[in-house]
Amino acid sequence: MVIKVTSGIRRRGPFPHLLCAGAWLLLVLVALSARTLWPVDETRYVSVAWEMWLRGDFLVPYLNGAPYSHKPPLLFWLIHSGWALFGVNEWWPRLIPGLFSLAGLFMGAYVARLLWPQQNGIAESVPWILLGAALWVLFTTLVFFDMLVVFFTLLGIIGILHAWRHHPARGFAVLGLAIGLGVLAKGPVILLHLLPVSLLAPWWIGERRSWPRWYLGVTLALLLGAAIALAWAIPAALRGGEEYGNAIFWGQTARRMVNSFAHQRPWWWYFPLLPVLLFPWLIWPALWRGFKQLAAGPAPAMAETGVRFCLAWIMPVFIAFSFISGKQPHYLLPLFPAFALLAARALQNMAPRRRDNFPVGAVLISFGALLMSAPALAEHYPVLPAWLHENSLLPGVVSAGIGMLLLFLHPALPLQRVIALSLASVLMISTLYLTLIRSAAHAYDLHAASAYIAELQRAGHPVAYIDKYHGQFQFLGRLREPLRVIGGAQVQDWIQAHPGGRVVSAEDNWRPAGNPRPEFSQPYRGKILSIWGREALTSSPFGDTPHAAPAVTPEE
Numbered sequence: 001m002v003i004k005v006t007s008g009i010r011r012r013g014p015f016p017h018l019l020c021a022g023a024w025l026l027l028v029l030v031a032l033s034a035r036t037l038w039p040v041d042e043t044r045y046v047s048v049a050w051e052m053w054l055r056g057d058f059l060v061p062y063l064n065g066a067p068y069s070h071k072p073p074l075l076f077w078l079i080h081s082g083w084a085l086f087g088v089n090e091w092w093p094r095l096i097p098g099l100f101s102l103a104g105l106f107m108g109a110y111v112a113r114l115l116w117p118q119q120n121g122i123a124e125s126v127p128w129i130l131l132g133a134a135l136w137v138l139f140t141t142l143v144f145f146d147m148l149v150v151f152f153t154l155l156g157i158i159g160i161l162h163a164w165r166h167h168p169a170r171g172f173a174v175l176g177l178a179i180g181l182g183v184l185a186k187g188p189v190i191l192l193h194l195l196p197v198s199l200l201a202p203w204w205i206g207e208r209r210s211w212p213r214w215y216l217g218v219t220l221a222l223l224l225g226a227a228i229a230l231a232w233a234i235p236a237a238l239r240g241g242e243e244y245g246n247a248i249f250w251g252q253t254a255r256r257m258v259n260s261f262a263h264q265r266p267w268w269w270y271f272p273l274l275p276v277l278l279f280p281w282l283i284w285p286a287l288w289r290g291f292k293q294l295a296a297g298p299a300p301a302m303a304e305t306g307v308r309f310c311l312a313w314i315m316p317v318f319i320a321f322s323f324i325s326g327k328q329p330h331y332l333l334p335l336f337p338a339f340a341l342l343a344a345r346a347l348q349n350m351a352p353r354r355r356d357n358f359p360v361g362a363v364l365i366s367f368g369a370l371l372m373s374a375p376a377l378a379e380h381y382p383v384l385p386a387w388l389h390e391n392s393l394l395p396g397v398v399s400a401g402i403g404m405l406l407l408f409l410h411p412a413l414p415l416q417r418v419i420a421l422s423l424a425s426v427l428m429i430s431t432l433y434l435t436l437i438r439s440a441a442h443a444y445d446l447h448a449a450s451a452y453i454a455e456l457q458r459a460g461h462p463v464a465y466i467d468k469y470h471g472q473f474q475f476l477g478r479l480r481e482p483l484r485v486i487g488g489a490q491v492q493d494w495i496q497a498h499p500g501g502r503v504v505s506a507e508d509n510w511r512p513a514g515n516p517r518p519e520f521s522q523p524y525r526g527k528i529l530s531i532w533g534r535e536a537l538t539s540s541p542f543g544d545t546p547h548a549a550p551a552v553t554p555e556e
Helices: 015-034 041-055 074-086 091-115 120-132 134-139 146-165 168-186 189-199 201-205 211-240 242-251 254-260 271-277 285-296 305-323 329-347 358-372 374-380 386-390 394-408 414-443 447-458 488-497 534-538
Strands: 463-466 484-486 502-506 520-524 527-532
Touching (some): 015 120, 074 091, 120 134, 168 189, 168 211, 189 211, 201 211, 358 394, 358 414
């Protein structure tokens, strides 16, 4: 038996959604102004797009001159589309995940309207619950693939719901489109997010219908998705060569799954992280009261189609990710809309209590106190980053101030309470961007080093990198040649074979004997990044260490 919720809540017009879009815009603008591309992941992905652009090859991704098989091309194509319109720049790649995040906020609201058409308050709350979650806030402005996966997961979910409620053929076509584009975004992981909820339809729909026709529609959607993905993969494999073809067909599927079981993260690894990833929601007592009411109320919510749908969406995927030992926090992002839908449903008609905001306020006040003490802690504990000495008191004061405000803020309506907590999260993260993260930016900004390497290459000097190179200089320096990757034991032989060459190293992977002075150095992720010339690398390890003048002056 399926219970349909019919008690309505008066819709408040577009203002909640407009305010949510304004909070999103604030977050994106602050992040764009406060930091540059972070190595090694963001710089790597934009460098892949740059090398494809430079080569004029939009079929096979490249990194440091070699085919790059680890990710499909959709994100790189989106970067190219913006560069075609606005010229090659850094801001457009960083805006792309934010745009997909914004779309995800309101697609989540649309899914809520499909599941609970009489409950407008649920649709109004969902974007705010998403925007307030700590991991969502962070990945809104990171050049990763996961916001694309969120978008295509939601697109597939919308297709499934339309196939159920409205037009089956159109709904399954949308599902197939979502599968195909999701594969082009991040590989077959999109199937894990969309297939279980499709296959569990008899449970969450809870009514009689022609299930063979339903599963035929799911099968046809899979075939459409496969056709879309193969339309890129087959020509790319032919152009990229046998090794690249094997990598994209095998490495993106079975090999990645098999290798993931060798990683050292236990099945319970996600559980202690959830309160942080979903902060502030999982430490908010009102939400837990709502979940309890859903589970044990007079009309059990487990009989509601909407609740069952969200559980069929979230539980199989979370269980699968828990037992696959290759884990990263952002793998869970496509499940956040399902959590937001359940949370918004749980909060409907939930009476407020004066102490509801106390746990969140206490955490923010404690975090503020820690931030205010950071400079003093950095003086007494050398293991802490040196840039903490320069940190201002502002982020700590803001965090403590927001926490104090929440202690005395008691909105009457569920949506108002959700908005208050979400805005607190956005304002807190924005303040951290403008203060703490900006203070640390010099340790992650590779523009100067990349420009130095670009000048060396233009002057005809070959450049080598010691240890594993992630392409972190290719885009920032607009490099037109790859760097040679060598091991520490190969340095002397390489520099003898390339007398005018330079060698780039990080402090943790190699340093020449005798402590010579590099031509260029800068802080880099808690280490020192150095560029060495032949004179430094061939000098005596016991004291004769001539200091050659830099061949190129680094740009400021």
